[in-house]
Amino acid sequence: MAFEGLASKLQEAMKKLKGKGKLSEKDIKDAMREVKLALLEADVNYKVVKDFVKNVGEKCLGKEVMESLTPAQQVIKIVNDELTNLMGGSESKLSFKDNGITVFMLVGLQGAGKTTMCGKLALDLKKKHKKPLLVACDIYRPAAIKQLQVVGKSIDIPVFAMGDKMNPVDISKAAIQHAKDNDLNVVIIDTAGRLHIDEELMDELKNIKNEVEPNDILLVVDSMTGQDAVNVAETFNSKLDLSGVILTKLDGDTRGGAALSIRAMTGKPIKFVGMGEKMNDIEVFHPERMASRILGMGDVLTLIEKAQAAIDEKTAKELGDKMLSQEFNFDDYLAAMSQMKKMGPLSKMLEMLPGVNTSAMKGLDLSQGEKTLKVTESIIYSMTAKERKNPSLISSNSSRKKRIAKGSGTSIQEINKLLKQFEMMKKFTKQFKGGKGMSKKGLFGNFPF
Template sequence: MAFDSLSEKLQNVFKNLRSKGKLTEDDVKAALKEVKMALLEADVNFKVVKQFTKSVQERAIGQDVMNGLNPGQMVIKIVNEEMIKLMGSETTEIAFRPGKELTVIMMVGLQGAGKTTTTAKIAGKLKSKGKKSLLVACDVYRPAAIEQLKINGEKQGVEVFSMGDKNKPADIAKAAVEHAKKNDFNVVIIDTAGRLHIDEDMMAELIEIKEATDVFQTILVVDAMTGQDAVNVAGTFDEKIGIDGVVITKLDGDTRGGAALSIRAVTGKPILYAGMGEKLSDLEQFYPERMASRILGMGDVLSMIEKAQENIDEEQAKKLEQKMRKNEFDFEMYLDSMSQMKKMGGLSSVMGMMPGMGIGGGKMPDIDTDEAEKGMARTEAIIYSMTPEERRNPKLLNPSRKARIARGAGVDVSEVNRLVKQFEQTKKFMKQMPGMMGGKKGRRGGGGLGGLFKGLPF
């Protein structure tokens, strides 16, 4: 995932710094040279890297740091603070017109950046905040884009305004705004056409839409996979039509992630959201301090808690915990636990937010997330091959039943035996350690993360 390599390299640098009792000026310079190389390899803009390392060095080579009790830790703190500053310090929200005035948002970007999907994702985010949004299909050159917006709009429960592909985008946008005013919408989000490259026709069309609809916010969608090109695209769009914020997509992909660390510094425009997957829920508010924490291997527990609150069924979590407290542990609970994990983006997504495990979760001690995810999929297949009675009462699983389950799941019977053994060990463990579920004193309730990882077969 994005930043895996950078995160690993920076953590190695920090490990060396921590191991030194006292730092010399040469130690700091040597460490920053490695930081500089790691950032450049992550495709961070050269000028940005130069300024970043200069700022860290100026702060790090000082009496307070060099003569402090823990100079290595102080240097890491400075790197963290400068990285937050690099990405914007403050979290920026989409701005809206005051009161009940209609806010028109225009989504722009090159073809393939994920603009149409991101448009629907943002509409979903705004809906959860009480905004009534109207999506507008203005990509008339790609009929599939119109259909895609309609499908995604329906999934999000948001109305889509379309006049097909025979009208001018500016006319469609203007008609959509009139429709929104008559039907009490407070936000209009226009999905515009992208191109493979920036050209004059595209820019002229965007300016025309902007003038016809009094656009209040212009949001650029860029693909993190394109690295420095994403930064150049952002600069050109801002220069030609003016942008108010950026959404970076595909930060979950196999990318070096340098765009996220460069865009704010180069364009001065804030990153509003980060696209972390293809699902319509996979859009995260961009918090500079949390992203810096994840890059530096310090985890992002706040985002993990928020993700749990958004995606986990609290009632289901409470029932799961109550069952565990009573030692009523069965294979249905395995399925419930895995379902909760999936809603949060899977094991690698959750592990990537934990301190010391890197942004992508790919360099964790003891756990190979890819293998663990495959193991969870096999476990699901085995459990779904059981009858409901067998799931609720595993004592029924005799050799002939296990053989039938193995055939149904497409696995060897040894895997079924292994799962049953894991189940019995986990149940015994739960019985021996009632305190692990939290006693009555100081208990904070059964919702949230309670019971999420317990019982998972890895």
């Protein structure tokens, strides 16, 4: 979980302040000491930590906070605002040409996840109605071209390659012409990386930059490398004048030091973050939302955006109409589960809810919900098409239940439980339609997800 250690420590420090009435200067200094330790343990650059704590401390000791009726809330707001500023203040958008071809050049060290991120970025832009082309300019790493082609095929996005004998500058120029000829409007160049920074690598990247004049040069860095990520960013920026950074593997970095240090140390914004292994696990980086997550205040806007992107509006409306008309069956039940699963793992959704304590979540077995989904799917898939459309055929027929239990590797008790949940859900929706109100659990209170 991203920022897990930092989030739990900062939330604990803020909780202590909330437990007090009026705050003294000592209370503020004690809290700032805990904030400082939390940031250093999260591998945030020492200079960044020093400046951050100084700014926050001075503002917290101001008259406005010390004489406030809700001083703890004021301190939390100051910490939230300063965290937001530290990470860039607001979203930094990509630069698109009004007409013609927009070129994005992705650079970075070998192993940072550059090739995969090219695919993730292309898919994200495709969803936003752009027409991207992936360009294979890494002619040195074995199978790099093949890897990009596999990525492109998996997301149905064309890949331009000229083999490993051509010059990357020539490949880039030819790719832009290919995009023009094929009515594609975004070119994403996957450049070569090294295990370390060297002059040969930088010269090649400079040559590509000078020839194709990219709209954005985006550095892809592995957030789990901590301070090394900041050092890499500083070096690439000095040579190429980056326009932004993409952090990969942020979901696996419990510290988050790179995300909190890069903007302050390089002056370059974080534009995207990779939050998982799947091709759609890419998020626009919103500093204010990330600060809110770190302090346990949730990220409802991102949750809503994920729902809008994942759930098909037409399908959702059809399912809702069927539920209210009592025509809902197990085929529809499967469709509803499929829509919910598109939003991602339960743990990632919970992280975005306000008031969720990350340290408390650590002890929860969130996989139970995923297991319940799989069991439910197995049971429904073991029914015949006729049974799925007419669940009442199963209710009073023990032989059908035995067959379904055997086919799904479950028990008759689990079949009965699912049937009961299904009937209760239909009753609730019937009440809802009739305007009699809803149960405390809500319209979907008895759905197993």
